[in-house]
Amino acid sequence: MAEENNAPAAAAPAEPSKNALKKAQKEKEKAEKKAAAKARELAERQKKDAADAEDVSKEDYGELPLTGSKDFKPTGATRVELSTIPEHEGDEITFRCWVENARVQSAKLAFINLRQGLNTVQSVIAASDKISKQMVKFSGTLSTESLLVVTGLVKKAPEPINSATIKDFEIHIKKVFIEKKAEVPLPLQVEDAERPLPSEGLGEEEEKATEGDARPLVSLNTRLNNRTIDLRAKINHAIFVVKGGVRLLFTEFLSQKGFIPVETPKILGAASEGGANVFELNYFGKPAYLAQSPQFYKQMLIAARFQKVMEIGPVFRAENSNTARHLTEFTGLDLEMEFQEHYHEVIRVLEDLMLFIFQGLNTRYKKETDLVRSTYHVDDFKLPESGKVPRIPFPEGIKMLREAQGTGEDVGEIGEYDDLSTPQEKKLGRLVLEKYGSDFYVLDQFPLAVRPAYTMPSPENPKLSNSYDFFMRGQEICSGAQRIHDAELLSKMMREHDPPIDPNSAGTREYVDSFRYGAPPHGGGGFGLERIVQFWLGLPNIRMTSLFPRDPQRVTP
Amino acid sequence: MAEENNAPAAAAPAEPSKNALKKAQKEKEKAEKKAAAKARELAERQKKDAADAEDVSKEDYGELPLTGSKDFKPTGATRVELSTIPEHEGDEITFRCWVENARVQSAKLAFINLRQGLNTVQSVIAASDKISKQMVKFSGTLSTESLLVVTGLVKKAPEPINSATIKDFEIHIKKVFIEKKAEVPLPLQVEDAERPLPSEGLGEEEEKATEGDARPLVSLNTRLNNRTIDLRAKINHAIFVVKGGVRLLFTEFLSQKGFIPVETPKILGAASEGGANVFELNYFGKPAYLAQSPQFYKQMLIAARFQKVMEIGPVFRAENSNTARHLTEFTGLDLEMEFQEHYHEVIRVLEDLMLFIFQGLNTRYKKETDLVRSTYHVDDFKLPESGKVPRIPFPEGIKMLREAQGTGEDVGEIGEYDDLSTPQEKKLGRLVLEKYGSDFYVLDQFPLAVRPAYTMPSPENPKLSNSYDFFMRGQEICSGAQRIHDAELLSKMMREHDPPIDPNSAGTREYVDSFRYGAPPHGGGGFGLERIVQFWLGLPNIRMTSLFPRDPQRVTP
Numbered sequence A, B: 001m002a003e004e005n006n007a008p009a010a011a012a013p014a015e016p017s018k019n020a021l022k023k024a025q026k027e028k029e030k031a032e033k034k035a036a037a038k039a040r041e042l043a044e045r046q047k048k049d050a051a052d053a054e055d056v057s058k059e060d061y062g063e064l065p066l067t068g069s070k071d072f073k074p075t076g077a078t079r080v081e082l083s084t085i086p087e088h089e090g091d092e093i094t095f096r097c098w099v100e101n102a103r104v105q106s107a108k109l110a111f112i113n114l115r116q117g118l119n120t121v122q123s124v125i126a127a128s129d130k131i132s133k134q135m136v137k138f139s140g141t142l143s144t145e146s147l148l149v150v151t152g153l154v155k156k157a158p159e160p161i162n163s164a165t166i167k168d169f170e171i172h173i174k175k176v177f178i179e180k181k182a183e184v185p186l187p188l189q190v191e192d193a194e195r196p197l198p199s200e201g202l203g204e205e206e207e208k209a210t211e212g213d214a215r216p217l218v219s220l221n222t223r224l225n226n227r228t229i230d231l232r233a234k235i236n237h238a239i240f241v242v243k244g245g246v247r248l249l250f251t252e253f254l255s256q257k258g259f260i261p262v263e264t265p266k267i268l269g270a271a272s273e274g275g276a277n278v279f280e281l282n283y284f285g286k287p288a289y290l291a292q293s294p295q296f297y298k299q300m301l302i303a304a305r306f307q308k309v310m311e312i313g314p315v316f317r318a319e320n321s322n323t324a325r326h327l328t329e330f331t332g333l334d335l336e337m338e339f340q341e342h343y344h345e346v347i348r349v350l351e352d353l354m355l356f357i358f359q360g361l362n363t364r365y366k367k368e369t370d371l372v373r374s375t376y377h378v379d380d381f382k383l384p385e386s387g388k389v390p391r392i393p394f395p396e397g398i399k400m401l402r403e404a405q406g407t408g409e410d411v412g413e414i415g416e417y418d419d420l421s422t423p424q425e426k427k428l429g430r431l432v433l434e435k436y437g438s439d440f441y442v443l444d445q446f447p448l449a450v451r452p453a454y455t456m457p458s459p460e461n462p463k464l465s466n467s468y469d470f471f472m473r474g475q476e477i478c479s480g481a482q483r484i485h486d487a488e489l490l491s492k493m494m495r496e497h498d499p500p501i502d503p504n505s506a507g508t509r510e511y512v513d514s515f516r517y518g519a520p521p522h523g524g525g526g527f528g529l530e531r532i533v534q535f536w537l538g539l540p541n542i543r544m545t546s547l548f549p550r551d552p553q554r555v556t557p
Helices: A002-010 A017-055 A082-088 A133-140 A220-225 A234-256 A295-303 A343-364 A365-378 A394-403 A424-434 A489-495 A508-513 A529-537 B004-012 B016-053 B084-087 B133-140 B219-226 B234-256 B295-303 B344-364 B368-376 B394-403 B422-435 B487-496 B508-513 B528-536
Strands: A061-065 A092-106 A108-116 A119-126 A147-158 A167-180 A281-285 A285-291 A307-315 A329-338 A389-392 A440-444 A467-472 A477-483 A522-528 B059-062 B092-106 B109-116 B119-126 B148-157 B168-181 B278-283 B287-292 B308-316 B329-338 B391-394 B441-442 B469-473 B475-483 B521-526
Touching: A061 A133, A082 A119, A082 B344, A082 B422, A092 A133, A092 A167, A108 A133, A108 A167, A119 B119, A133 A167, A133 A285, A167 B133, A234 A307, A234 A343, A234 A365, A234 A529, A234 B234, A234 B278, A281 A365, A295 A307, A295 A329, A295 A522, A295 B295, A343 A365, A343 A477, A343 A522, A343 A529, A343 B016, A343 B133, A365 A529, A389 A394, A389 B391, A394 A424, A394 A440, A424 A440, A424 A467, A424 A477, A424 B528, A467 A522, A467 A529, A477 A529, B004 B475, B004 B528, B084 B092, B084 B119, B084 B148, B084 B508, B092 B133, B092 B168, B092 B394, B109 B133, B109 B148, B119 B133, B133 B441, B219 B441, B234 B329, B234 B344, B234 B368, B295 B308, B295 B508, B295 B528, B329 B344, B329 B528, B344 B368, B344 B469, B344 B475, B344 B521, B344 B528, B368 B528, B394 B422, B394 B441, B422 B441, B422 B469, B422 B475, B422 B528, B469 B521, B469 B528, B475 B528, B487 B508
Parallel strands: A061 A167, A119 A167, A389 A440, B059 B168, B119 B168, B391 B441
Antiparallel strands: A092 A108, A092 A147, A108 A119, A147 A167, A281 A285, A281 B278, A307 A329, A329 A522, A440 A467, A467 A477, A477 A522, B092 B109, B092 B148, B109 B119, B148 B168, B278 B287, B308 B329, B329 B521, B441 B469, B469 B475, B475 B521
C-alpha cells in the first residue's frame, strides 16, 4: 500500500527537466558555499586556537557563573579583608572587591583601583610570560562598580599612592574574575556622591559645577533618586556606621543600667497626644493612626511597674514641612524611668548616656567620624573638660541671651515664658560654648505653657515646669520631663491646656487611668537618632542621615 | 454722707417691738449654740491632742505629697533593692515598693506583703512603745497596689515564708509612707493575672472558675483590656524581660560579627512584594503603605555594599486572621549578608546566632524563663548535645514524615514539592526531636514554587531552592534564602511567579535595578521576635508576648 502510494514519485522522468537542472545547479552552489564556510570556520578555529595558545593566562581571568544558581562547589579558599593588607606583605592573597576605576596604561600595563568597605587599594597588572596581553586588556577595561574576585601579591608601593586609602601597598594581580558585571552607564557616579553637598543641598538648581572645578555638583534629590548607588560612597557608609554606632552605644549603656528594651505599638486606635500631624490608615475598614511617639505607652509601662524602659523605633509625623530639618519618618531613641526623689536623677542618666555615646564615637567610630567631618570641614565636637555637662535653668538662659542682645545676629524678642526660636537656640548654643567650652548642654525648667499637658509643673515657679531639652551645637536633640503621675492632676492639666485635651477621649482615657493605681514618679526623654548623627558629624541636611528618607515629597525609593 | 445714709438703722425704736424681741431671742440662742459648738470643738481638739500625744508614731507614717509637684528637697537617703536583702540582715533599710496585700491580724499586729520588681517580701508591724495602734491600723489597711516608701529592720524569718519570693527574711516596719495611693477597687486583680490562661485563652467563655478552685479564671481579653494592671503580674514582667533579652542577645551577637544596625522605611510609596495583606494610609492626600517586611530594602543595602546589615523593627500585616498565632503588628529581627561562595555560610551565621541566644537565655535569663515555664508546666528547650544543629534537606524531611505515616496524628497528604502544613511541621518537629534530641532545627532546600519570587533556585534540582526555615518546638520562627542578585534572572522569576509580579512596577523597579551594578551574592533571614519568645517559654498565645498586641479586633489600649 505504501509503495503504491509512492509510485508516482518513483516514476520520475528519465531525462532531466529544466527544473531539475536548476535544482542540481543550486545544490552544487550550496555545497560549495558550505565547504567554503567550513574552511573559514576551520581557519578561524585555528586562528583562535593559536591565539588561545598565545593566551597563557586564559585560566586566570574571565567571568564566573552566577554564584549559587549553577552547580557550584566552594573552593574553601580564605578571602582576605583589605584592612589587613599590611599584615600580608609578600603574600599571595585572594579577596572580593569592587572596581573603583580601571585604566589601560599601555598594551602591557593596566591599573585597577579596588574597593572593599571603607578601604581602597591600587592594583597593577603587567604583561609577562605568565600574564597575557589579553588579560591586561580585560583588566584595564573592567566596568566601574563591577564585583571581582582578585588574587594577587601584596607588595610595598614604590611611592605612596594618594588615590587609595591603603597608601603603602599595592596588589600585583595574578588572577582576576568578574563575579558580577556592572551595567554601563551608571545612573550616578559614586565619586560624585563622595563630594560635599552645596549648602543644604535640597534643590535641583544646585546641580552645577563649582568654580574652578569642572565636575558637576550633584544635588541631594538626584542622589536620593539613585540612593542604592549614592549609598556606595564611602562618606555614606561612614555616616551609617556612625548612626549604627549611636544605636549600639545607646543600647549598651542603658541595658547595663537595667533598662528593658520594649516595643510599643505603632498602630493606634485613636489619635492621642492632640491629634495634629498624624497619619491615618485603613485598619480593616476602620480608621487607625500611626504613633507620633511612644510617649503614652512608655509611661503606661512605668505605671505597670517596669521601672526602666527604653525603646528604639520609628516615629511618624505628618507635618507638611519641606526643610533641611524635618522628616516624616525618623528613629526615636526613647527612655522612661521611675525616680526616687528628684527628676534630676533622670537628667543625670540622660547626661551620662550622651557622654558615653560621645566617648564611644570618639574611640570606636573615630575613623568614620573624621572621614565625614573632613569632607564638610566641620569642627570637632567640644565637651566640657571638667566632665560636668552645663545644666542651665531656663531663666538663666534667657538672661544670657538678653545680656548678649546687640552682639552678633539679632534673634528677635526674648520672652521670659516663651519657647526659644531656632535662631535663639543657636545663639544660646554659641554663648554656652564660649562660657563653658561645651557643644553639649541641658536647658532645664522650661515654661509650663510651651510643654505638653502631661508635664509636671515646677515646685519653684508655677509658670515653669520640671522639663528639659538637650542640645548639640545649639540644636535640640532631646526633649524630656518629669511627667504627672496622678490621674486627677493630669486630667486637670489636660483640660486647662492650650489646646485642651479631653482626658476621657479614646486612647487618652486608658493613659490617664493607668495612673490611678500607685504609679511611681517618673521622667524620661526622647532623642531623635538622625539629629544626633547630623549634629555630631555637622551635616547640612537631615536627609543625609536616613537611608531612605521620607518627607512630604518623597516616599521612594 | 455715709453716716447720713446709715441714719435710719441707727434710729432704732426705743421700745422693743415683737419682732425685735424675737430677734433678740434668736440671737441669744445663736450665741448659746456657738458657745456650745466652741466647747465641743475645744473638747474634740483636746481629745485629738490627747490622741495625738498618744500616737507616738505620728511622724513615722502617712501620705506624702505628690513627688516633684510641691516644694521638695531630696533626703538623699539610699534606697535599697529588695534583691539585696540577704546582704542587709540586721540593718535598717529604706526602699520603695508596692502593696501586694495588707492585712490586720489584731489591733496590735499587721502584715503587708511588699513587691519590687520580681521580688516580694513579707513585712510585719507590731504595736509597741514606739509604734502606735493607729500606725498598725494604717499599715494593715493599705490598699493593694499602693506605692510605699518603707523603712524597716531586716530580720531572719522565724520560719520560711512561702507566700514571698524572699523566704528567709522579713521586714520589721519602722516607717511607712504612701507615695501614691491606689484607687479601690482595682479593675483586675494582679494575683489573677499571675495564673495561667486556659488553653489558648482567647474567649470570654473561659472566664470561669476551674474545678476545685474558687478563684475566677480571667480571660486573655479581659487581661488585655486592663493591660497596665495585667502587666504588673510577675509572669508578665518575666516574659518581657526575656523578650528584651532576645533583642539584646541578637544585637550583641551580630554587632560583634560586624553587622551594621539599620533602619529601613516603614512608609512605602508602593505596595511591593505582591500587594496583599498591606495597610494603606493617607500620605498628604496620596496613598502609601506600611512595610510588610524590610526585605527589599535590606537587599538594596547589600547591593549598596553594606556587607552585613541587621534590623529590628515593626512589621505590619493586614491579615484578617483571628488565631492564637497571628498579630497584625509584630517585631521583625532581620539580617542580610553577602556571602563568599555558598549560601550555607548564611545558614551557619543564623544557627550560631540562635545558639548564642539560647545559651544567653539559659544563663542570663534563667530565673525569668523558669518562672514562666513553671506556671505553664512547659518542658525545657532541648538543644543537640553535639552542638551541631540538625540541618535537614526538605526531601529528607518529607521522607521522615512519610515513613512515620500511620503513627500518631494523621497529618494528611505529604506532597514532594508542596509546603508543609502546620500539623506536618509540628509532627516533623517531634520526629526531629526523637531522632536528634533537639527542639531547634533547620529545614533546607524548600520547593521553589512555595517561596517568594526573589529566591535563588537550587543548582541541584530546579524544583527546589536555596531557601530554609528555622524551627523551634516544631513551629517556624524564621524564613530565609539566598536571593537572586541578577536583575535579569530576578525579572524573569518575578514574571513566572504565581501570582506574577511586574518587575517594572513602582517600588519593585528600584529594587530590581539595584542588582544591575555589581551586587554580591547574598542571603539572610527574618525572625519573628514574638514567636521566639512564645516557643522558648511555651506560651499558648502569641498575644502574651506583645506588650500591647494588635489583631484585627484590637487596636487599644
